[in-house]
Amino acid sequence: MMKICLWLTASVVLILVCMAAPGWGATPRIAQQANQPKAENVAPAEPRLPPPPDRYELSPQKRAEAIAYSHIRYALYFAGVALALLIYFVLWRGGVAVAFRNWARRLSRRHFLQCLVFAPLFFVTVELVEFPFDFYSDYIVEHRFGLSSEGLGSWAADWGKSLVLLVIVGTFIVWIFYAIVRRSPRRWWFYFWAATIPIILFLMFIEPYVVEPLFFKFTPLQASDPALVAQIEKMLHRAHLRIPPSRILEMNASSKTKTLNAYVSGLGESKRVVVWDTTLKKLTDDETLLVLGHETGHYVLHHILKEFVLDELISLGFIALGFVAVKRLIRRFGDRTGIEGEGDLASFPLMLLVLTALSFFASPAVNAVSRHYEHQADQFALEVTHDVVPDPNAAEAWAFQILGEQDLSDPDPNPFIVFWLYSHPPIDQRIRFAMSYHPWTEGKPMQFVHPGEP
Ligand SMILES: [Zn+2]
Numbered sequence: 001m002m003k004i005c006l007w008l009t010a011s012v013v014l015i016l017v018c019m020a021a022p023g024w025g026a027t028p029r030i031a032q033q034a035n036q037p038k039a040e041n042v043a044p045a046e047p048r049l050p051p052p053p054d055r056y057e058l059s060p061q062k063r064a065e066a067i068a069y070s071h072i073r074y075a076l077y078f079a080g081v082a083l084a085l086l087i088y089f090v091l092w093r094g095g096v097a098v099a100f101r102n103w104a105r106r107l108s109r110r111h112f113l114q115c116l117v118f119a120p121l122f123f124v125t126v127e128l129v130e131f132p133f134d135f136y137s138d139y140i141v142e143h144r145f146g147l148s149s150e151g152l153g154s155w156a157a158d159w160g161k162s163l164v165l166l167v168i169v170g171t172f173i174v175w176i177f178y179a180i181v182r183r184s185p186r187r188w189w190f191y192f193w194a195a196t197i198p199i200i201l202f203l204m205f206i207e208p209y210v211v212e213p214l215f216f217k218f219t220p221l222q223a224s225d226p227a228l229v230a231q232i233e234k235m236l237h238r239a240h241l242r243i244p245p246s247r248i249l250e251m252n253a254s255s256k257t258k259t260l261n262a263y264v265s266g267l268g269e270s271k272r273v274v275v276w277d278t279t280l281k282k283l284t285d286d287e288t289l290l291v292l293g294h295e296t297g298h299y300v301l302h303h304i305l306k307e308f309v310l311d312e313l314i315s316l317g318f319i320a321l322g323f324v325a326v327k328r329l330i331r332r333f334g335d336r337t338g339i340e341g342e343g344d345l346a347s348f349p350l351m352l353l354v355l356t357a358l359s360f361f362a363s364p365a366v367n368a369v370s371r372h373y374e375h376q377a378d379q380f381a382l383e384v385t386h387d388v389v390p391d392p393n394a395a396e397a398w399a400f401q402i403l404g405e406q407d408l409s410d411p412d413p414n415p416f417i418v419f420w421l422y423s424h425p426p427i428d429q430r431i432r433f434a435m436s437y438h439p440w441t442e443g444k445p446m447q448f449v450h451p452g453e454p
Pocket of ligand 1: 295374
């Protein structure tokens with residue numbers, strides 16, 4: 001699920017970044033593993049005994065593991081971008097895309113049918129070349145650090161499903177993209193940007209119905225833990241907020257991963273809050289309520305839509321830059337590489353090369369927007385659970401501590417890495433904030449939740 005989001009982000013438009021739903025922990029890692037016993041919704045019954053952590057603390061061994069794991073993930077991110085750039089470069093300069101375009105032309109004169117041949121060939125080639133990297137990154141590394149519970153068969157099946165999704169969505173976007181470029185050689189960058197707005201909104205809307213069920217099972221939390229849902233209702237009622245219980249779902253993440261998370265996805269009628277069964281199993285009810293408070297914050301503060309608007313604005317500037325770069329590159333190298341112009345399908349790897357480079361440089365801006373809303377959601381969780389949970393500060397701090405230990409979050413990330421890659425504030429900062437934000441003890445008003453008002 002995230003694989004296709006990330007791929008589309010890098011390849012089709014920068015803004016598809018926002019399809020990655022705002023989660024509770026770090027960006028959800030979907031491609032993972034089986035044989036993990038089904039988590040039962042038996043949360044630890046006893047409250048945590050030691051005082052709540054006021055910072056993120058790990059045993060020396062865990063700390064070393066978390067640092068090693070995080071560093072591998074950072075390296076894999078940069079290596080992944082470099083690999084994608086290299087693949088697009090070779091497909092462009094090596095004449096592979098020109099060959100694919102020639103085959104497509106031989107089979108049909110119609111643009112749409114040419115896309116039907118060219119795009120699947122192109123996407124399957126890229127994915128096959130990237131396969132060893134994906135396997136190492138998503139399977140080997142996750143297993144080595146004990147974060148995965150997914151078997152090889154299940155992982156391979158997910159890889160195949162992602163590829164099918166990519167081919168379907170990608171072919172459609174290639175068709176639209178080149179139809180626009182051919183019709184408007186000077187302003188395609190703007191029209192294509194405008195066209196991505198309804199396309200992305202539509203993809204965000206159908207994602208919970210079409211994409212997510214391909215990888216996981218979703219059941220109403222109401223069915224497995226009505227008591228918890230009753231508490232959630234109470235928490236929301238206090239803030240005059242409402243999310244129908246049918247929109248609060250449990251996901252069987254334990255079939256593939258040992259990590260914890262929760263997230264919101266969808267848009268309008270498809271908008272919902274999802275909590276992983278791994279989270280329900282590891283956290284106490286109070287801690288789970290804080291997690292759900294965070295997700296309901298995303299939900300009621302309309303973060304998905306707001307992030308989408310901001311990311312679209314960021315991407316407009318980058319797409320305009322991409323237009324200029326692509327034009328110059330084709331003018332300079334077009335003859336030598338057999339590309340006949342921007343409207344030629346053979347220019348696709350060059351387009352992706354430029355877009356991947358630009359989306360890489362857009363990453364700090366997109367992540368800064370995300371970290372801002374994630375911080376808001378952390379604050380919202382404390383406000384909405386105040387008076388519902390005996391000690392929301394302790395519960396949130398504990399929830400982050402457990403999340404960090406379980407997901408091997410970096411205890412001390414480099415500020416540059418945070419600036420470039422982090423969609424959420426570092427876990428240590430989140431714990432410190434959780435323990436320090438309590439306007440109710442200082443007689444100050446809360447920012448987002450106003451229990452007294454109708
Ligand atoms: Zn979040």
